[in-house]
Amino acid sequence: MPGAKESVQLKVISGMGHPCPENHVTTLRVNIMEAKVAIFIDGSNLYHALRSNFKRYDLNFVEFASKLCGDRRLFRVYYYNILQDQGQHPEGSREQKDFLEALHRMPYLEVRLGGTKIAQGIPVEKGIDIMLASDLLHFAWTDLYDVAILVSGDGDFAYALQTVKNIGKHVEVAYFENNISKDLLEVADQRHLLNRAFFKGLWVGKRRTWHKRTTATQGK
DSSP: OHHHHHHHHTTBOTTTOOBOOHHHHHHHHHHHHTOEEEEEEEHHHHHHHHHHHHSOOOBOHHHHHHHHHTTSEEEEEEEEEEOOOTTTOHHHHHHHHHHHHHHHTSTTEEEEEEEEEEETTEEEEESHHHHHHHHHHHHHHTTOOSEEEEEOOOGGGHHHHHHHHHHTOEEEEEEBTTBOOHHHHHHOSEEEEOOTTTTTTOBOSSOOOTTGGGGGGTOO
């Protein structure tokens, strides 16, 4: 768990190599466990990484968020993605609707949806990165969380994360080894490697392919 890991690290004063007094360690451990955590999920990035690495997408988002949060207090989870165009992708739009309805029923999880625009004849995401970065910064500035966990490998978020650190918050990145920006890793206070071992027990059930045919327009 992230909280337990940080508690161990804080038993040694940085740069001095001397153990902290036990009461000081206890205070630090309590502060970490009481930290409010906000999780920001780049839905398109997560979907494509799951498809590439595991060929499945039936992730239990409640358990996923719980594992990332560890012993700390979860403030809220924010999920960002594009809304499928019903006219262009009627079947995909219906499948996405079912998926989003399931997300809306999950506690402490909010869905933020953007759209697409046509660039050189190819549909691309519109406004998702700006939406996520704006929430990340605004919620930090208004002191709604102590720790931000970004689920994405997109290096475009690196400067926003650095700004959040400058405000005084801690930032963590949950990433796939084959889909991560070096800039994100460098700015992160803590890192969560999303490998097969991490996802053990976090699937809903048998392999499913929800909105498999709908995500051709979701790639970056």
